[in-house]
Amino acid sequence: QFRRTLLIMNALLQGLESRGIPVSKGPEVRIFEEQIAFGLKERIKLIKEQPEEANLSGRYQFSYNHYVKREVATGELVVFIKEPDRFLVRGQRKQWKDASKQKVEDCLNKIIRGFYQYAVTTREAKLEDEEREKEFQCKIERREQEKKERAELRQQQAAEQQRIKNLIQEARDWKTRKIYVGDFPPL
Numbered sequence: 001q002f003r004r005t006l007l008i009m010n011a012l013l014q015g016l017e018s019r020g021i022p023v024s025k026g027p028e029v030r031i032f033e034e035q036i037a038f039g040l041k042e043r044i045k046l047i048k049e050q051p052e053e054a055n056l057s058g059r060y061q062f063s064y065n066h067y068v069k070r071e072v073a074t075g076e077l078v079v080f081i082k083e084p085d086r087f088l089v090r091g092q093r094k095q096w097k098d099a100s101k102q103k104v105e106d107c108l109n110k111i112i113r114g115f116y117q118y119a120v121t122t123r124e125a126k127l128e129d130e131e132r133e134k135e136f137q138c139k140i141e142r143r144e145q146e147k148k149e150r151a152e153l154r155q156q157q158a159a160e161q162q163r164i165k166n167l168i169q170e171a172r173d174w175k176t177r178k179i180y181v182g183d184f185p186p187l
Helices: 002-018 104-176
Strands: 028-031 034-049 068-082 095-097
Touching (some): 002 034, 002 068, 028 104, 034 104, 068 104
Antiparallel strands (some): 028 034
């Protein structure tokens, strides 16, 4: 499958470059300011086999340890988009495989179209995330502003309470104070 893999990758890269999409090392392409890394691999099937001869001496091992795992190449090729862990696009096709009716080399235009759709979906998702982040920051700022306003209101209420206490104390002092005739000016 090595020769076939190289031919398919070459055709895919030429198809991308003929459409004006620059391909960089990796391989990666930049579509609508979105970096898309992709690759081509052969599917591997994992086969579990019973060991030929069981070792009865020594420590007992449970049955899942008795299998010998062997990887077998299936001959099926897969073109895939390497999606970064930090950002996942759901509901978007990211793999194109060999099937019984169609081979990967027959659907290179669909793959390139899929790259475009992936770039558009990724861009929209990032814009939505940015919008949500802006809304979240606005909510945080609004909460901080409300918190400051409440603190100012509490300070004003405390100052008003202190003025009321002082006024009540002055009224009590005035009521208990003895008034002498000489304290008032003549009429």
